[in-house]
Amino acid sequence: MKTLHSHLEDHFEELELVIGWEIGFEPLRATPAFVRRREDLARLVWNPLCAPNLSVYLPQILKSAEKTEKKVAVCLKGCDTRSLTALIQEGFVDRERLHVIGLPCPGTVDPQALAQARKNRAPVTQVSFQDNLLILHSYEGTEEIPLDSVLARRCRRCRQPNPLLADVVLGDPVPARCDAPSFAHVEAVDSLPLEERRAYWERELDRCLRCYACRNACPLCVCRDRCLAESRTPKWTTQRDSVRDKFLFHMIHALHLAGRCTECGECERVCPVGIPVALFKEKMAQIALDLWDYQAGVDPAATPPLQTFDPSETGI
Amino acid sequence: MEKAVFLPDTELHEALAALSADAQVWVPAGDASKPDLVRFQRYRPGLSVRLDARSLVSAKEVLFPRSEALLRFVKEKDLSVPAGHRLHVDDTRTVPPAVVFGCRPCDARGFLTFDRVFLQGPYRDPYYAERREKTTFVSLVCRDADGACFCSAVGSGPADPQGSDAQLIALPDGYVLRAITQRGAALVEKIGRGPTAEQIQAARDMLDQAGREMVGEGSLTAMDAAFRARFQDAAFWHGHIDKCLSCGLCTFVCPTCYCFTITDEARGLSGERIRSWDACMFPHFTLEASGHNPRPSKVERYRNRVGHKFSYFVSKYGQVACCGCGRCIRHCPVSVDIRAVVRDLPVQEEVHA
């Protein structure tokens, strides 16, 4: 990781804060890091474990930070730059105050898949990466696991591994896993009969704890502390532990992301009970693509389709 | 071992079915579509019981449901009274006996925090108390702590009997089930078979070994003063909490987080006043009607969470409100590590930035 460190070392005087990733409480956990001192730059890492989409912090960080000449540096993977683009489109982030470090991304690891792929049970003491291989060390020995076999669902349908918008791109471009938008997972659900689809979602959503991690991890859930899901006036959901209330919360989330969701998949990654909540938003993205040929977070100058209209449209 | 039986692996389902005859039996079980997603579920034949796996959510919902009706009300139309209706309020409830089978010692111990608040405070919570009295906890001596576990650091350990009525000790082909309390003894009588001397010896050895094991470094039980000294150190809290997403995951999976909200949910002429889980990490938790919020951002909210568990609760009840299960760390979307926060409280040098 020489290039990320050396780049930040070179530019540190121009920066008030660097948002990147560091190793968390165990080697397989990369966690967001907020670096304000030069000596802490060494903590930063960049590898396929760096799953969190750091653009989620930007609106609030920029709002609370004092306006100075210095910029906020943020490390963004290809898909993360789409989220940033959408935030810029909607005016939540001032591009001028950011120093965007774009990182071509080979895909991120799904911790569950990794746990299943491992043959050893002992805790991982060290992890390294080489040629799309994860090399895990534990006292039981060394294991090599191909990255492709443990990719997160979002990464298996990735078509934007390379940053779309950045002040500097560190690393060589990565070939995309999909050339065109892929909605295979959505289509799998769509292929079920209507009744079974409802039963499927009732079963999945029954597990929901309403912890709102999916909402809070979403870079485009910009209402933050003013979320409709918790409002009592108007009251959209009750406090009952019922599937219907959980469903309504997820509908609030999904419909508010219609035509805005950049498909970063954070909602699904953070879900503690493994509900494929990103499918709701992928379906929205599919509809937006069909109806208006629109992809969120690709063009900073575009207007999201539900925030505009076209009188000449026909067929709707 | 006072009262102990041997429960072969092959008879586990039989035993659970037997217990289900007169109680709700809650076991850690894999989800049908996601076998590695282990939660406490009501036992039913065919359930994929997973005593070997750590459950995602603690067993707290058995005594403290995610949502429960405190009372029900019905409005009966009656034009003879000025209001035009009479109001009937009803708080009757039936609480079935329950067994939590195969939770970890940390889960069972978590209820000691609840007991302090709900049973031994100025007001006794009848809903909790009734469930508590009718529930038997059978914990499994824990042999697979992971990197997030830290039960020894809060004064517990992988073989901690506190809060458990009976203990399961895993042997290669089954479990030794040992009674700890009267209630546990009553349960042990219903299942299993007489253990052999070797099985008893093996269980004893395992118990000794687990009892000596230290899970988690150092001690986090005496941080009251350090927390108060750190209270207004904004840089400290920002350093640790800037990455927090302010979701409620940590509190919802926690075996000791007991905060709740009360809301009325009504439709038409009837409704319920329900109590449901709430989280101090949510902005609405302390938001006053005037718009004032004494804990306006995630920094104050997380600080309160740390303070509640490691300072306020200690000064009020003499124990930490944390059982070291590590769920909040293991499942946090951004791996906020409460151990690290608490451990750093008394550290004077600036290790945080």
Next chain:
Amino acid sequence: MDEKNDKQLRIVGFLCNWCSYGGADTAGVCRFKQPPLLRIIRIPCTGRMDPLFVVKALAQGADGVLVSGCHPKDCHYAVGNFYARRRLELVKRFLPFVGLDPRRFHYTWVSASEGQRWQQVVSEFSAVIQELGPNPGFGQDAVTENAPQAVSSQGGAGDTERCISPRSL
């Protein structure tokens, strides 16, 4: 007849104040015969339609949802229905994904003078709903949601002023 069949089907209609609401009125004044399934909620413009209204109504078991506003280019607020039709089409296409029957949701445009057309819209949609039968909604009904819905909760969030006390202030 058993109770299930006896349960009357319900369509929730969201009608723009400036056109379809008048259209429905026109149809009524002209005494055009209409099926009795519809319950009307007047909205200031279809631009007020939050797609969540549709989802929530159907999730809670409304048998049909009908949205009707001014013809495109005739919006009282110039462009409200242009925004609306994008949202409504999106939600229409989204419903089946979560297992809600898209045939239970219909949106259309009826002006204040089109009483005849209104009759036709209501009749056709009612026929569809009658054909589909009761909507199971999403998730099981919570206990109290089966309760009769005669009056709003006491001083409740219905927010309509209520004062049935004879000695009011």
Next chain:
Amino acid sequence: MPNVVSKNNPYLPQMGTIREIIQETPNIKTFRIVLDDPEQMAAFRFEPGQVGQLSVFGVGESTFVINSPPTRREYLQFSVMKTGEVTRALHRLCEGDPIGVRAPLGNSFPVEALKGKDILFVGGGIGMAPLRTLLLTMVDRREEFGDITVIYGARSPQDLCYRYEFDQWRAAGVNLVLTVDREFPGWEERVGFVPTVLAEEAPSPYNRVAITCGPPIMIKFVLAGLKELGYEDDQILTTLERRMKCGIGLCGRCNIGDTYVCVDGPVFSNTQLRQMVSEL
């Protein structure tokens, strides 16, 4: 001690009926409530400063101070400012409507310790409600207390609560100083913010206890003003507010450090406030 908060189920409200509603100000109403069970009403005891939870079934519960004094027990009086969901619903209720009551909750003013002392009340707007209960207790036991001075202010004359009682207070020997924020036609009392009037009046701190309640910004300046006048921390009492749900120290939201406002409060001395973690 007879207590309406049920020992078996402290969440279960007692049923009461609204006997009278008084429109105090454009957004404050006073409710006079009688418990439906006459025995319970007769046995009901509380101390000045204690609070109650009022239930509008279907909307929720909210906490209000019982602002009638324990010396007058024909009804329980609560004053409610329209701010949130429950208070809006309360404002829609009418005389004769049923209402749920869970009371008394929380601590109270140390009446016995105040005996023989001069008293200064400093109130602003709805903040007069918790002061009224103590004030009327003292009025009813007038000979046990020394001088009673009340400085009460609001934005405008029509925002003053309990206007219809001012004459009675004065007749009972209360030195009542009224103020509004600016000049109004027909207003003949003081004009100016409460802290300013406090500084002008300057009641001597000797053998006196000051009790203040009002909006946070007023409290802040009143506390500074009292300090200026020479009041010590333990000569100043105030009441705190927090969002509350259970009211019985369980639900975990109204804490300031390890102090729970619902059971340890709402009445605190300035000394106590200074010992708490700073999270107001």
